[in-house]
Amino acid sequence: MTSDQIVALTEEEIKALNKVDFSDDAIKGTGTSLTYRNLKDIVASFLKQDSKLAVPYFKADTIINMPAFNTVDAQTMKKEEIDVWDSWPVQDAESGVVSNWNGYQLVISMAGAPNKNSNHIYLLYSKYGDNDFTHWKNAGPIFGYNALEDDQQWSGSATVNSDGSIQLYYTKNDTSGGKLNWQQLASATLNLAVENDEVVIKSVENDHILFGGDNYHYQSYPKFMSTFNDDHNHDGNPDRTDNYCLRDPHIIEDNGSRYLIFESNTGDENYQGEKQIYNWSNYGGDDAFNLKSFLNIVNNKHLYNLASWANGSIGILKLDDNEKNPSVAELYTPLVTSHMVTDEVERPSVVKMGNKYYLFTASRINKSTDAEGTVAAREAVGDDVVMLGFVSDSLRGEYRPLNGSGVVLTASVPADWRTSTYSYYAVPVEGSSDTLLVTSYMTNRGGIAGAENKSTWAPSFLIKMNADDTTEVLPKMTNQGDWIWDKSSESLVHVADQNSAKLPNEDFNVDYYAVSGYGLKPHTYPTVDGSTGVSEAHGVLTVTVKDGEDKKADKPETPVSPTEGNHSVDDKTNKPDTSKPADNNKPSADKEDKPTNPTNSDSPVPTPFPYFPDRAANDNHSSNDHHVAVPEKPSTEGSVGDRRPVAQATEIASPVPEAIVATGPTVLTTPVKEESVTETEAPKPAKSEEEVQSHGVAKADEVTKSDESSKDNNTKVAAKLAITHKTPSVSEGPNANILTILATIFAAIASLSLFGYGLVTGKIQLPKK
DSSP, X not given: OOHHHHHHOOHHHHHHHTTOBOOOSOOTTOOEEOOHHHXXXXXXXXXXXXXXXXXXXXXXXXXXXXXXXXXXXXXXXXXXXXXXXXXXXXXXXXXXXXXXXTTEEEEEEEEEOTTTTOOEEEEEEEETTOOOGGGOEEEEETTOSSOOTTEEEEEEEEEEOTTSOEEEEEEEEEOGGGOSOEEEEEEEEEEEEEETTEEEEEEEEXXXXXXXXXXXXXXXXXXXXXXXXXXXXXXXXXXXXXXXXXXXEEEEEETTEEEEEEEEEBOGGGOOSGGGGGBGGGTOSOHHHHHHHHHHHHTOHHHHHHHHHOEEEEEEEEEOSOSSSOOEEEEOOOSEEEETTBSOOEEEEEEEETTEEEEEEEEEGGGBSOHHHHHHXXXXXXXXXXXXXXXESSTTSOOEETTTTSEEEEOOSOTTSTTOEEEEEEEEOTTOSSEEEEEXXXXXXXXXXXXXXXXXXXXXXXXXXXXXXXXXXXXXXXXXXXXXXXXXXXXXXXXXXXXXTSOTTOOSOOOHHHHHHTTSOOOOOOOOOGGGSOEEETTEEEEEOOOOTTSOTTOOEEEEOOOSOOOOOOOOSSOOOTTSOOOOSOOOSSOOOOOBOOOOOOOOOOOOOTTOTTGGGGOSXXXXXXXXXXXXXXXXXXXXXXOOOGGGOGGGGSOOOSOSOSSSOOOOSSOOOTTSOOTTSOOOOOOOHHHHHHHHHHHHHHTOOTTSOHHHHHHHHHHHHHHHOOOOOGGGGGGSOHHHHHHHHHHHHHHHHHHHHHHHHTSSOXXXX
16 A cells, blocks of 8 residues: 555554454365455446356247146135246256256246245156146145245255166245244155146155254354344344255265265354455455455455355265165265355356366345345346355365356346346256256346236247357357257247347336336335436335436436345354364375264244344345345444454555456445445535535544645654554564554654754754764
8 A cells, every 4th residue: 555545544444454453374164265356247248248157148028937837725725826936957966967857857846825925846757858838747846735825945956766766955944923934955755756747746754854054163053043133233233144054955976975065154163244344365366456345344244244244155964875775874065155245156066077076056146245236236237136156176076167267157138137147057968068048037026017918937048068168159049948959959939139138118217116116015125316327216226227328317216125135144153062073174194174963053033133124125035126235334342253363464565456356346446434424425515615624634634634744744654654553562572563563663764754854954952962
């Protein structure tokens, strides 16, 4: 930093910098880190709408509701057209290809009546290799009819057992008694039969919970609730912005053993909390980027809150050898973590192709800590969903982000269009070592694209994995609901451009209020001054969605719905036993990776949450929420965690470039002070000339006058730093504060210079002998 930039630091910023841990050592319990730099690069790629990454356009007027879901809803017991969303095929656990079960392809789907909080899973089937979307049939809800609203089943995976039964792995979600989505990994065995050319569910057995978090590698629901009311931004109010995730188990067999890959949040091995804001390694960029990002976060109460809660992870566990009634044999450190970036990395899956293991997950920028990135993505496209990917040379090895940042797919159309897609799921193409078929559902549910347009299966398309760890979308598309790519799969029926990707009544005015809550009343919205460009209208925040260069500048604004938040606090209970091993999922020649023994945590007494009356608005993990930051400067007092003082970071003294990155949204290029305007903060009213003059005089008195010599400026820099920092003793050694050292040096140099100047000019005279 330059001397002027040091002078510009506020006392709170100096205090915050003194808490930073600049250690380069790998953090125990991290796995591969999805960093803040990665997040910014993901947003930049999203805004470019690169054809190698952008989801293809689909022709809106060719998309139909899924005929197989004109059926009786398991919960409401009424026959109607219902929404279908997260879906997965029954796959070979080792190769990942869709299984041929007695001549049929089988798919399991989450589905439910619109706006009824009906979240249950159904079995679908059609002849193996049949590409006709209308030929799919519904075998009914797997767990039967008269299902309960509070006993939900969320997404997972399935494979064929050696006896021909289907082993289902899914998410059991409990919302009874006011619980906030208590998710646990579960398994059940499906016994099927073919009767009169129909696949029927004969029985379901061995339905049981596999894993609910061990609190060491993975957060449990009771641990999540124990800190849900903590106050990280120190405003005197509970944050209540944490997001609990333990779901979406994906089965994979490797070297004869079955493993589950799942979405999760980290446990005590590397837990959430304010400390992660002060961990330099979580930023992932060069010193200039890290510093500016850090100051942006600590000066923004909203971002500080979100960043302290974010501890998403992609977990892995090993099952025992009991195919039909499995239990957890071993737990490991997460494969990927996203501390300070996001709590939510959904529907993870691992696909082995050749000698490489590809890990994919779906996510939303609006569930991250990049508030300005969310606004930018929604302005540019009208949505912010992505598919992320990583690659490794072994199942539990070190994963590298694909395309540099991890981004593999970016949304192409607004969230309320008929052709909006999400929940991307990659299926191997049999016989190929570099090509995957991407499936998804289309149309956000709850009548977002019109009551008549239900959520349905989207057309699938191909992506290619290149040898240099890059990816690209191929110009190959299928009919709706095609899970198997073969020579008969390609179809041009749904190929479109941007104009034909929307229905006649669709525009670029996206109501995120409705998209977020599926028509339900939202939670609390922050107040944002209209002069920021993010205005408040009818209780809904709005931004303008851009439709390319040829659109008019005066098109209507797009509502943006802020959410409750998604991130987490530092828990002071259930600390790990020191005997538990660390596991970074990295090969080691001299140390065997020893897993911990899994345990399910005890169930707490259900407690209703009156402050969360509209729980249903956030009851499904695919909701499309958004936070709009309201910049306030938090106090950083009371922050915890092992941190090294600024003296360890000699890079702080280096100049900061004017710009951090060439493209995409960036953090502020100067330190944010209480008087400065952030990306979402209202600009201050223009000051009068007298105010400007008086303000300038005050600043000159506090820092330096424009006509002062450089040595006088150095003296004042030192004086300012000396106000807040005690001069360290020699015994403090390498942990001494670098700013304090600089202050001392500047003061000494300035004093000697002034002394010499006085001698030369005669203003200072030495006593005569």
